Amino acid sequence: MTSTFESRVTKDSLVFSAAHFITYNGNICERLHGHNWRVDVAVAGQLDENHYVYDFIALRDATQELVSQLDHRVLLPDRHPQILIESHANHGEVTARFESRRWVFPVDDCCILPVANTTAELIADWFAENLFKNIHPAQIGQLSQLKVGIEENFGQWAWCCKSV
Numbered sequence: 001m002t003s004t005f006e007s008r009v010t011k012d013s014l015v016f017s018a019a020h021f022i023t024y025n026g027n028i029c030e031r032l033h034g035h036n037w038r039v040d041v042a043v044a045g046q047l048d049e050n051h052y053v054y055d056f057i058a059l060r061d062a063t064q065e066l067v068s069q070l071d072h073r074v075l076l077p078d079r080h081p082q083i084l085i086e087s088h089a090n091h092g093e094v095t096a097r098f099e100s101r102r103w104v105f106p107v108d109d110c111c112i113l114p115v116a117n118t119t120a121e122l123i124a125d126w127f128a129e130n131l132f133k134n135i136h137p138a139q140i141g142q143l144s145q146l147k148v149g150i151e152e153n154f155g156q157w158a159w160c161c162k163s164v
Contacts, residue, residue, distance in 0.1 A: 004144060007053040008042035009060045016071040020118040023082065029098045039067055040149035041131065046142045062134040066127055073111040075118045085112055120158035124150040128160045140164060
């Protein structure tokens with residue numbers, strides 16, 4: 001019998017306030033609105049020489065770094081087939097367009113994500129991809145899974161699980 005262990009970090013500080021809008025059913029676009037998104041992160045695998053899967057503090061700090069990138073921002077997708085995002089750095093603005101709708105934001109207030117839509121699921125996927133980049137290479141071999149949960153609203157979670 002083989003054991004697999006999991007280390008999980010979820011804290012009151014791992015919350016970001018951000019605005020977004022999503023499209024669905026092809027041509028329906030939500031109004032711009034915001035959430036206090038909460039993040040839950042877990043890694044699974046074998047124990048290291050210190051007898052833990054991954055250092056809680058390192059996992060918390062790497063998660064907090066990503067939370068800080070999203071906090072108090074407008075989340076915009078740059079891979080959406082119908083939402084056009086244009087960054088006008090010389091004017092300090094970002095323009096988002098969907099059909100006849102147009103939004104203009106200060107560039108510093110935006111976080112343009114490489115996703116097709118700013119759903120909780122795709123934000124969880126972005127989070128997992130970027131968190132994995134921050135895991136120390138020496139510890140990657142002992143990990144078997146990285147799991148990120150994003151709570152968009154109380155009790156409404158989306159999860160992304162990645163095998164390592």
